Amino acid sequence: MMETLEEIKARTEAAVQGARITLIANTSPSGQRSLLIDNEHAVAVAEFLRDDPQLRLDYCSNVTGVDWLDRVVKTKVKVKKMVNEVEKEVEEPREESLPGYLEAVYHLYSIAHKHGPVIIRLRTADRAGNVHLPSLTSVYRSAEFQEREIFDLYGIHFDGHPDLRRILMWDEFVDFPMRKDYREPDDYEYEPTPHDEVSEKAREHRASLQ
Amino acid sequence: MEATSQIDEGLKNELKTQGIFVISMGELYNWGRRNSLWPLQFGLACCAIEMIAAAASRYDLARFGGEVFRPSPRQADLMIVAGTVTKKMAPQVVRLYNQMPDPKYVIAMGACAISGGPFKQGYNVLKGIDRYIPVDVHIPGCPPKPEALLHAFMELQKKIDGQKLSGPGRAEHLDPARPGEFPVPAFGAHDLEPPANPELFRPPVMERK
Numbered sequence: 001m002m003e004t005l006e007e008i009k010a011r012t013e014a015a016v017q018g019a020r021i022t023l024i025a026n027t028s029p030s031g032q033r034s035l036l037i038d039n040e041h042a043v044a045v046a047e048f049l050r051d052d053p054q055l056r057l058d059y060c061s062n063v064t065g066v067d068w069l070d071r072v073v074k075t076k077v078k079v080k081k082m083v084n085e086v087e088k089e090v091e092e093p094r095e096e097s098l099p100g101y102l103e104a105v106y107h108l109y110s111i112a113h114k115h116g117p118v119i120i121r122l123r124t125a126d127r128a129g130n131v132h133l134p135s136l137t138s139v140y141r142s143a144e145f146q147e148r149e150i151f152d153l154y155g156i157h158f159d160g161h162p163d164l165r166r167i168l169m170w171d172e173f174v175d176f177p178m179r180k181d182y183r184e185p186d187d188y189e190y191e192p193t194p195h196d197e198v199s200e201k202a203r204e205h206r207a208s209l210q
Numbered sequence: 211m212e213a214t215s216q217i218d219e220g221l222k223n224e225l226k227t228q229g230i231f232v233i234s235m236g237e238l239y240n241w242g243r244r245n246s247l248w249p250l251q252f253g254l255a256c257c258a259i260e261m262i263a264a265a266a267s268r269y270d271l272a273r274f275g276g277e278v279f280r281p282s283p284r285q286a287d288l289m290i291v292a293g294t295v296t297k298k299m300a301p302q303v304v305r306l307y308n309q310m311p312d313p314k315y316v317i318a319m320g321a322c323a324i325s326g327g328p329f330k331q332g333y334n335v336l337k338g339i340d341r342y343i344p345v346d347v348h349i350p351g352c353p354p355k356p357e358a359l360l361h362a363f364m365e366l367q368k369k370i371d372g373q374k375l376s377g378p379g380r381a382e383h384l385d386p387a388r389p390g391e392f393p394v395p396a397f398g399a400h401d402l403e404p405p406a407n408p409e410l411f412r413p414p415v416m417e418r419k
Binding site: 168169170171172173174175177182184185187189190192198 | 297298325331333334337397398399400401405406413414
């Protein structure tokens, strides 16, 4: 049995000086939790996870990108107010806007100990300008093409990657098609069986011609 | 060289019973052409597996004279577009078509090659190869069975059989006004440029609310 994520977190923080690791809960039925690692120590943490004799997470099977849009969180805050010259506690709605960010998610397994996965996440500062993450290709060679794919489709720059180029799309392409705000080119001139979203887009295309 | 014979059908049949075959030069020419189609040896996705099965011993494309798959477009006269054409691959497919000598034919095999299929709305999927090159036979299916490819072969042979070699209404490849090659799309910032060849691709108008 592999140790719990709490134990891994505690041991990693003890081994890697200054590493800040956050446990990310998962409320979905899978309940698969993950470790969010700060960008400065990501490479050192990955090296520890790979080389630690108890963990030996020697195999990075999968690297995924995730796009989290800017969102607004509505909360209610109790405020003291004068109502009809009497001080009362009133609940006031408050809106807090959280900036979006991009994530790279690594699934690590151990071939040596036959356990896993341990899921680690890296998070960019925002979605627009500051989209840099450290590359883990130096630790896991199998991450090379998958980081290139994330660079291609999500636009995350992996610092220290040996060959960061587009891999699926052509070099002249400028968009990031897997981002949630991606707008595909308007080529809905011929849709024999349009439905739902496609039907709507085909209608918009026809309207744009008139 | 007329594709259809001027000789009376009854007389032809009478001569045939005597062991004498009378056909026009055009018929003989087309008979030779249709029974010796050399496909270009390339596959783009899972349809290629069915194409390989059609060429192998069980379905035996050789019965229709189509077994000589050539790895060079210079030696091929039939392009079987077998599989999903990604936007990144489309310019190469058009370039290969341009490099084939006339007369040349195209079979668009499977849902992806004819329309983009299940990946139609994908960001890197071409919505049908007929946007850039003229297609002679479309085969639906995902993937089409080898029988469907054989059917497409027979349809193509019918088409070749009916082609006139001279005079008005002659075969397309004999028309000097027809373009010798088709423009290869360029990689643009958001899409292929142009997204379709406007002289070739005229989508039917869909009247829907």
